[in-house]
Amino acid sequence: MGILVTLSWLVLLPAICFAPPLPLRPSTGTGTNPVIPAASEPAVTESEPVEESDEEVRHPLAEKVLRATLPAAHTPAKHGQTDGPYLIAQRTIVEDYCGWGWVRKEDDTWRQARWIAIEPTVGVCPIPHTFLPRPEDDNNQQYRFYGDFAPYRAYEPQADMWVDVFILKGFLSLGPAEPIRRDPPAQASSRPNRFAERGANMLRP
Amino acid sequence: MRLLLAAGLLLLTSFQITASDIVLISGGPALRSFEKFRTASHDKYWGNFIDAAVSRAKELKSGLKPGDPIVWLVFRPSYLRRTEEDQQDYLKILEERGQIVGIAPIYFDNKDQLFALLRRDGSKDKPKISRLEYFGHSNKKCWMFDYSNRVDGGALEPLVLHVDDLDNISGSSFTSDAECVSYGCHSGEEFSQRWRMIVGRPMVGAVGKTDYSDGGIPKLSTGKGGSWAY
Numbered sequence: 001m002g003i004l005v006t007l008s009w010l011v012l013l014p015a016i017c018f019a020p021p022l023p024l025r026p027s028t029g030t031g032t033n034p035v036i037p038a039a040s041e042p043a044v045t046e047s048e049p050v051e052e053s054d055e056e057v058r059h060p061l062a063e064k065v066l067r068a069t070l071p072a073a074h075t076p077a078k079h080g081q082t083d084g085p086y087l088i089a090q091r092t093i094v095e096d097y098c099g100w101g102w103v104r105k106e107d108d109t110w111r112q113a114r115w116i117a118i119e120p121t122v123g124v125c126p127i128p129h130t131f132l133p134r135p136e137d138d139n140n141q142q143y144r145f146y147g148d149f150a151p152y153r154a155y156e157p158q159a160d161m162w163v164d165v166f167i168l169k170g171f172l173s174l175g176p177a178e179p180i181r182r183d184p185p186a187q188a189s190s191r192p193n194r195f196a197e198r199g200a201n202m203l204r205p
Numbered sequence: 206m207r208l209l210l211a212a213g214l215l216l217l218t219s220f221q222i223t224a225s226d227i228v229l230i231s232g233g234p235a236l237r238s239f240e241k242f243r244t245a246s247h248d249k250y251w252g253n254f255i256d257a258a259v260s261r262a263k264e265l266k267s268g269l270k271p272g273d274p275i276v277w278l279v280f281r282p283s284y285l286r287r288t289e290e291d292q293q294d295y296l297k298i299l300e301e302r303g304q305i306v307g308i309a310p311i312y313f314d315n316k317d318q319l320f321a322l323l324r325r326d327g328s329k330d331k332p333k334i335s336r337l338e339y340f341g342h343s344n345k346k347c348w349m350f351d352y353s354n355r356v357d358g359g360a361l362e363p364l365v366l367h368v369d370d371l372d373n374i375s376g377s378s379f380t381s382d383a384e385c386v387s388y389g390c391h392s393g394e395e396f397s398q399r400w401r402m403i404v405g406r407p408m409v410g411a412v413g414k415t416d417y418s419d420g421g422i423p424k425l426s427t428g429k430g431g432s433w434a435y
Binding site for chain 2: 096097098099100117118119130134135136152153154155156157158160162163165203
């Protein structure tokens with residue numbers, strides 16, 4: 001091992017010592033030198049007027065064009081009563097699961113969010129996706145929700161769960177957001193079923 | 206001795222006079238604005254649970270003892286909302302359909318009202334129930350009078366009858382030989398057994414889904430090996 005290290009030193013040392021000098025930087029690149037005044041470089045500034053004007057035209061980014069044509073862009077930015085306390089809400093569609101999505105307080109994280117079913121206030125504010133062709137068109141859109149939690153809950157029949165109901169009075173659209181990687185509540189809510197173990201008495205079809 | 210005989214006769218007469226009620230319950234339809242985007246879309250036709258109850262009433266009428274009335278309980282809020290959506294007066298239509306077979310709807314707006322309507326003491330005003338049948342949305346744990354009508358894909362708490370609510374229905378409201386049937390989906394998988402244990406009367410329910418699409422009395426959905434259980 002020691003011999004190998006010595007040999008490599010013997011080969012590498014002369015290569016470094018007798019290496020040709022590095023090429024110098026071109027002398028035109030003095031724009032960064034504070035000693036030379038900017039006025040002494042007229043040729044550079046005048047030789048690229050076309051390129052500069054090109055930069056000033058702000059072409060729409062492809063991503064922005066795509067976003068503007070998404071159906072969710074057609075939800076109004078603001079609707080209903082949008083004053084007073086609010087919650088941050090994110091539309092999340094879960095296949096075969098009752099509810100609208102998640103809501104949290106402004107300072108909370110999505111881990112502290114609550115899964116809600118949503119009820120519109122008739123004549124004041126409909127559910128945001130009713131402005132769109134299909135309910136899933138605003139999936140992962142974020143809103144500010146104005147309203148109150150209902151004194152009753154909603155029954156989720158697939159998971160046998162009770163979920164909170166939010167009565168929507170107004171909303172403010174905040175645009176698209178990253179999907180929330182969290183499953184809605186799924187544990188059974190009813191009391192332990194001591195009767196189901198008895199099984200059913202089957203009737204002849 | 207004479208007094209005893211007279212009392213016995215009186216008791217016998219009163220038993221003959223006391224009638225019992227047959228109760229049919231119709232749950233409400235979903236809103237199309239919620240359901241039309243689903244792959245398994247419910248209630249394209251608003252009157253599934255109305256037509257089923259009316260057909261059943263017609264069937265039962267032929268074998269009724271005189272004085273045994275059919276009490277038809279209808280969950281009103283869902284029909285009002287569907288009326289608004291479709292611009293059709295469904296309450297008027299369902300009343301007309303009931304008239305044809307001689308039954309009139311008694312409306313209820315939440316489960317507490319239903320409990321009150323099912324509370325019987327055997328008096329002339331509140332005769333006991335000899336038969337109860339349910340037509341509406343359900344899963345194995347819950348009758349949902351209001352499915353997908355106020356909230357998308359679910360039902361509001363005061364508008365469902367969950368197995369945990371069955372304590373509010375007393376077995377003494379039923380005659381000793383009362384028969385109960387649920388024509389909702391999956392009732393035979395748990396709801397029936399809980400009903401039998403808590404209310405004390407057997408209830409026949411479906412294992413699997415029920416199908417109202419042919420009109421009239423629902424049948425078990427084909428293809429999934431469903432059956433009736435109690």
